[in-house]
Amino acid sequence: EAQVTxxxxxxxxxxxxxxxxxxxxxxxxxxMSWYRQDPGLGLRQIYYSMNVEVTDKGDVPEGxxxxxxxxxxxxxxxxxxxxxxxxxxxxxxxxxxxGVGSTFFGQGTRLTVV
Amino acid sequence: xQKVTQAQTEISVVEKEDVTLDCVYETxxxxxxxxxxxxxxSGELVFLIRRNSFDEQNEISGRYSWNFxxxxxxxxxxxxxxxxxxxxxxxxxxxxxxxxxxxxxLYFGRGTQLTVWP
Numbered sequence: 152e153a154q155v156t157x158x159x160x161x162x163x164x165x166x167x168x169x170x171x172x173x174x175x176x177x178x179x180x181x182x183m184s185w186y187r188q189d190p191g192l193g194l195r196q197i198y199y200s201m202n203v204e205v206t207d208k209g210d211v212p213e214g215x216x217x218x219x220x221x222x223x224x225x226x227x228x229x230x231x232x233x234x235x236x237x238x239x240x241x242x243x244x245x246x247x248x249x250g251v252g253s254t255f256f257g258q259g260t261r262l263t264v265v
Numbered sequence: 266x267q268k269v270t271q272a273q274t275e276i277s278v279v280e281k282e283d284v285t286l287d288c289v290y291e292t293x294x295x296x297x298x299x300x301x302x303x304x305x306x307s308g309e310l311v312f313l314i315r316r317n318s319f320d321e322q323n324e325i326s327g328r329y330s331w332n333f334x335x336x337x338x339x340x341x342x343x344x345x346x347x348x349x350x351x352x353x354x355x356x357x358x359x360x361x362x363x364x365x366x367x368x369x370x371l372y373f374g375r376g377t378q379l380t381v382w383p
Contacts, residue, residue, distance in 0.1 A: 186371075191274075193356060193373040209370060241310060243371075254300075254371065256310040 153178045157242050157257035164232055164264055172227045172260050174242030180255075182247060183225040187211065188239040188259075197240075200225055232264040267292050269359050271374035278347050279382050286342045286377050288357030294318075296362040299333065299340045300371070304354040316340065347381045354378050 155176045164170055176183065184199035186209075196209030200219040214236055216228040225244075229236060242257040268291040278284045290299065301313040314324065316333050324331045328345045344351055357374045 184371075186373075191375055193269075193271075193375040194358075194371070195373070196370050199370065239308065253312055253315065255312075256302075259308045259310075261308075 153255065155242055155244050155255045155257040157240075157260050159260060160258060161261050162263070164262070166233055166264055167231050170229050170232060170262075172229075172240060172242075172262070174225045174227065174257055175223050176225075176242075176244040176255065177223065178244060178246070178255065179222065180244040180246050181222070183219070183242065183244045184209065185215070185217065185225070185227050186241045186243065187236075188241065194241065197227070232262075234264045236262065237264050238262060267294075267297075267359050267361050267370070267372040269357050269372050269374035271355075271357055271377050273377045274375070275378045275380070277380045277382065280348060281346050282381075283343060283345050284347050284379065284381075286344075286355050286357075286379065288340045288342065288374060290338050290340065290357070290359045292359060292361050294361040294363035298360040298362065300358040300360070301331065301340075301342050302356045302358065304356065304376070306353070310356075313342075344379075347379075349381050349383050352379060352381045 158173045181202045185197040186194040188194045195211050197211055197215050198209050198217040200206045203219050203222050206217050219225050240260045243254050245254040270289045297318045299316045303311040321333050330343045332341045354376045356376045358371045360371050
């Protein structure tokens, strides 16, 4: 079954404690990205990757890091989380950057930073 | 710059009513893609439709229909005979594809919360 898998689904952490949210896709997609969803703001892109070792900033990259060492994985790293990073996070993948062929989203990770 | 506006923050209807969710977009690209996603209370994002800028044909899928009008930069979504299970947040999104655009960014509207009452 084609899918994008994020882990964990829920996470509560404390300010400053490094964390990683994993994302994996099984469709051999080249394009992957991370979004955060906040009430009243919709989804905003954090980072995206066109292929292995090719990443670039989205609209709200501050406080986040990503890496793309393998085609299937695209982890999101918060080196020093802060309360303003409390949000719902989505990983997405698609065969092409424009989403032709559809963009697949993970189930979401609800992060709370206290 | 790319922008998507969903002016309706919340809509409430009673079951079996028709409801239209508005989406207005801004882009200077000639090639672009428009999307609608549904987010039920469980939180996942469900893909509903993708339309490219060269295809202005309206589309119908069961109780769902979409009206794409380039002249007004709108891509509205209508649910006919709404049901309680249609209650969700609906997002409209845009992806620009001209040379020079940042390929792959999906620009989302802020979403419309639809509540269908029994």
